[in-house]
Amino acid sequence: MLSYAIRRILWIIPVLVAATMITFVVMHNTPGSPWNREGRQMTPSQRERLDAKFGLDQPLPIQYLKWVGGLVTGDMGVTVTDRPTPVSRLMANGILPTVQLGLMAFTLAVLVGVPLGLIAAIRHRTVYDYAATAVAMLGMAAPAFMLGALLQLFLGSPEFRPDQGPFPSFGWDGPRAWVLPTIALAGLPMATIARQTKASMLDVIHADYIRTAHAKGLEEDRIVKFHMIRNALVPLLTIAVPLLGLVITSSIVIEQVFRIPGLGNLYWNAIRFRDYTLVMGITVFYAALVAVLNAAVDIAYGFIDPRLRDHSVTV
Amino acid sequence: MTDAVSVVRRRDQHPGRGYWAGGFRRLLQSRAGVAGLLIIAALALLGIIGPFIAPWDYRQQDLQAVVANHGPVPPFRPEHLFGTDELGRDLFSRTLDGAQVSMTVALIAQVVVLLVGVPIGAVAGWRGGRTETLLMRFTDVMYAFPDLLFVILLTSAFVGTEVFRWLNGLFIVFVAIGLSAWVTMARLVRAQVLNIKHREYVDAARAIGVPGFRIVTRHILPNAIGPVVVGVSVGLPGAIILESTLSFLGLGVQSPRASWGSLIQYGTQHMTLWPWLVVPPMAALAISLIGFTLLGDGLRDAFDPASSQRR
Numbered sequence: 001m002l003s004y005a006i007r008r009i010l011w012i013i014p015v016l017v018a019a020t021m022i023t024f025v026v027m028h029n030t031p032g033s034p035w036n037r038e039g040r041q042m043t044p045s046q047r048e049r050l051d052a053k054f055g056l057d058q059p060l061p062i063q064y065l066k067w068v069g070g071l072v073t074g075d076m077g078v079t080v081t082d083r084p085t086p087v088s089r090l091m092a093n094g095i096l097p098t099v100q101l102g103l104m105a106f107t108l109a110v111l112v113g114v115p116l117g118l119i120a121a122i123r124h125r126t127v128y129d130y131a132a133t134a135v136a137m138l139g140m141a142a143p144a145f146m147l148g149a150l151l152q153l154f155l156g157s158p159e160f161r162p163d164q165g166p167f168p169s170f171g172w173d174g175p176r177a178w179v180l181p182t183i184a185l186a187g188l189p190m191a192t193i194a195r196q197t198k199a200s201m202l203d204v205i206h207a208d209y210i211r212t213a214h215a216k217g218l219e220e221d222r223i224v225k226f227h228m229i230r231n232a233l234v235p236l237l238t239i240a241v242p243l244l245g246l247v248i249t250s251s252i253v254i255e256q257v258f259r260i261p262g263l264g265n266l267y268w269n270a271i272r273f274r275d276y277t278l279v280m281g282i283t284v285f286y287a288a289l290v291a292v293l294n295a296a297v298d299i300a301y302g303f304i305d306p307r308l309r310d311h312s313v314t315v
Numbered sequence: 316m317t318d319a320v321s322v323v324r325r326r327d328q329h330p331g332r333g334y335w336a337g338g339f340r341r342l343l344q345s346r347a348g349v350a351g352l353l354i355i356a357a358l359a360l361l362g363i364i365g366p367f368i369a370p371w372d373y374r375q376q377d378l379q380a381v382v383a384n385h386g387p388v389p390p391f392r393p394e395h396l397f398g399t400d401e402l403g404r405d406l407f408s409r410t411l412d413g414a415q416v417s418m419t420v421a422l423i424a425q426v427v428v429l430l431v432g433v434p435i436g437a438v439a440g441w442r443g444g445r446t447e448t449l450l451m452r453f454t455d456v457m458y459a460f461p462d463l464l465f466v467i468l469l470t471s472a473f474v475g476t477e478v479f480r481w482l483n484g485l486f487i488v489f490v491a492i493g494l495s496a497w498v499t500m501a502r503l504v505r506a507q508v509l510n511i512k513h514r515e516y517v518d519a520a521r522a523i524g525v526p527g528f529r530i531v532t533r534h535i536l537p538n539a540i541g542p543v544v545v546g547v548s549v550g551l552p553g554a555i556i557l558e559s560t561l562s563f564l565g566l567g568v569q570s571p572r573a574s575w576g577s578l579i580q581y582g583t584q585h586m587t588l589w590p591w592l593v594v595p596p597m598a599a600l601a602i603s604l605i606g607f608t609l610l611g612d613g614l615r616d617a618f619d620p621a622s623s624q625r626r
Contacts (some may be wrong), residue, residue, distance in 0.1 A: 023468060094614040140608045141601040143556045145563045149583040149593065249461040253560055271471045283464065291459045294531040
């Protein structure tokens with residue numbers, strides 16, 4: 001088991017190499033350069049001087065290896081801009097809003113989604129079921145950007161109309177500003193979790209051991225609490241952890257809609273202005289996050305079901 | 316004896332016919348499936364015949380009406396049912412064009428997914444050994460690349476280039492979504508092939524000397540079709556969400572073509588003055604996503620009963 005866990009963790013490294021390499025190749029082989037922001041005139045010699053200053057005149061493999069070498073020693077480099085700033089400092093400022101938003105949205109999705117799914121399954125084919133299923137369906141119907149726009153329309157107040165709604169439409173200053181983006185980001189995962197909970201709960205309800213429990217004359221409450229819910233939540237873990245990764249990366253869109261100064265916003269601008277080092281730094285963060293979460297799920301399942309060690313991941 | 320052979324032949328000429336008919340009958344028995352099917356069929360039809368029933372061309376500007384109204388035409392006018400935008404373009408016609416864009420993107424992205432994912436998964440599962448290791452390591456690496464990051468990277472890296480403008484931005488959207496979504500299909504197909512390749516009928520085919528390619532295409536893949544159908548039906552709304560998100564952010568479909576995402580973006584910008592602009596594209600997007608979700612549920616019950624016995 002230990003060797004499986006170690007192999008699975010080491011597998012994160014090629015994943016990161018590939019993600020950064022793809023990003024590097026795409027960024028450097030498409031038109032555009034960090035030096036032609038709108039309306040700027042620059043002579044070829046100025047451009048050459050800047051390229052030399054940031055090492056952009058070297059062959060691409062060398063540039064990539066230098067960047068990797070820096071990363072290994074904990075140095076993510078400086079931004080490729082007029083005022084070079086350490087990438088790590090920019091990212092440190094951006095990580096907090098992004099991770100906080102992601103975790104809050106995920107928590108909200110679980111806290112709403114699981115009960116919805118349980119109600120729908122336990123009260124199958126009743127009004128409660130239809131209501132819960134309808135809420136989940138609405139979550140499926142509204143992508144994050146659309147839910148965000150709707151919330152801004154009905155509950156938000158933009159700067160120029162401060163008293164239009166109870167919550168600020170933009171920004172990330174204080175708990176009141178957190179409300180709308182969190183709900184917007186939680187919609188789709190909430191629906192996914194509710195539907196999965198309902199499906200696995202319905203499977204459990206018809207399982208033989210539940211019939212046995214009924215036959216033994218156990219109280220209904222006890223059966224639901226200890227026999228059904230516990231077993232129904234196991235398959236939920238499979239989707240919950242990758243979903244957390246998905247929620248945190250999806251915040252790129254929500255950060256655009258609500259103008260939140262997080263990593264997604266940094267990434268967005270860095271790509272537009274060809275800030276190579278910043279794009280690479282943020283890619284490493286997101287890819288590492290997703291890779292670690294995937295590895296955690298695989299290792300957890302390796303503990304639960306040893307057969308999966310040989311098949312689930314091709315290590 | 317001759318009878319037996321001819322019976323076998325006749326079955327062989329219609330492989331999987333009973334399977335499809337049975338699956339379709341099961342689909343029509345579920346209320347969710349029928350509802351989804353109707354919604355999607357209606358939207359697909361609107362996408363196809365949209366240009367013929369649209370009162371205006373989606374690019375055409377009714378400038379006289381804009382001047383007369385001192386701005387976009389509000390909805391429920393005889394000549395513009397949903398009103399117009401600032402440029403005098405009919406919103407009803409543009410929403411119809413959005414249906415065509417969304418349906419096209421969903422379909423073509425899934426074709427790309429099938430063309431890339433199925434061969435890779437099938438070869439990996441059938442050949443095994445080093446081929447499998449190589450292919451699946453590549454797949455696992457791509458699987459770990461966050462989808463949204465990859466799609467935004469690909470599309471925005473090409474902003475301002477000729478490629479970005481091909482087909483009004485549709486081309487880059489096909490490529491980006493297809494390239495990010497094939498991974499799931501490849502893993503799914505490989506798992507199916509691994510599951511099926513040791514069945515007795517495959518051994519039988521191998522024993523009488525059927526070549527490997529034919530075994531995979533005639534004996535294994537047709538029996539793996541259920542999960543593949545379900546995988547595609549899950550991928551369709553995923554593609555529509557990605558496309559509308561990209562277009563909302565300005566990276567997807569470019570003007571003058573309309574996407575529900577870009578129409579919503581335009582509407583939200585002018586929400587305070589002309590709030591009606593967001594209603595048609597938002598409603599269309601929500602209805603199509605509900606339709607695909609219902610259809611997906613119905614298809615899963617019909618073609619992949621193992622994954623959901625009772626729902």
